[in-house]
Amino acid sequence: MRATVRTSDTGLMEPEVGVGPWPGGPEQWPDDPRLDPDLLADGDRRNVADQYRYWRLEAIVADLDVRRHPLHVAIENWGRDFNIGSVVRTANAFNVARVHIIGRRRWNRRGAMVTDRYLHVEHWDDVAAFSDWCAEAGLPLLGVDNVPGSVPIEGRALPAECAMLFGEESQGLTADARQASAAILHISQFGSTRSINAGAAAAIAMHAWVVQHASIPDTRPRV
Incomplete structure (x- = not known):
């Protein structure tokens, strides 16, 4: 080249x-x-x-299909969340099995930077339908949100095969999503703001899974 x-x-x-x-x-x-x-x-x-x-x-x-990771990523989309594109782009970087969008089928693809073309994206009408699918597939559903009762993701053993569910930027996980989750994890924070950007939170959570389960090649550059 x-x-x-x-x-x-x-x-x-x-x-x-x-x-x-x-x-x-x-x-x-x-x-x-x-x-x-x-x-x-x-x-x-x-x-x-x-x-x-x-x-x-x-x-x-x-x-990519031959070596996708057994991690599924889902995000609720009730108000056309602009963070979805960022989540999709990160999901592509970590080569997850599939991205699931719950709620509105329309979302702003600009932030995905065309990476959605390299992923399998599936839509669900509501949390119940997605939760039923996870149960049939044998995938533990892990919510990610800093709500009362959540536990730190740091140091927690994550299942090799699982689905991570993220809420919208404005309201976080809905009550239905929290109830459907087998566990709710949060990312530890040390500053003054109550929460971090939903796209950033998804990236941190996916990377936490990668650290535990992905085979890291020696030849790829690390950022």
Whole structure:
């Protein structure tokens, strides 16, 4: 892959996102059905990991499906919560099994930065339907909210296969969601505000699961 640069407004050379066209004409392209001819011809500027450069969308999803983590992430969406996009983007980063949106089917996808294309997103009419599905699938349902009776997520052993449920930014988990949860966890805080952003809370909770259960490769960069 070729490194490319562009000239910024300040006149400095900066690296561009992604890679340019594959060197040479079509006769020199790799013979790999996973690769997209349009991306090979025009370059791949998508926000994807390097190993997926020039890959077709379907090929990337198929590869992710082989190694998805058995963690499901759900979020209540009764008022078109703008944090859903952020949750989806983080869920993609941690390659969760599926994202579940409970309530309104419409949500602002801008924050997802097109990462929803690489995930399986499922919609549920209400908490009861989702909770029944979790029970049938044998997935413990863990609510995440700093409500009375919740316990710290830090140091708690999380099930390898489970579903984490997050509430809206404004009201947190609904009463139905709290009742359906096998346990309610909270993220310990030490400042003056009562709560942290719902998207940030979801990222912290997912990472807590990753620390306990994911196989961390030595070759991937850590941020």
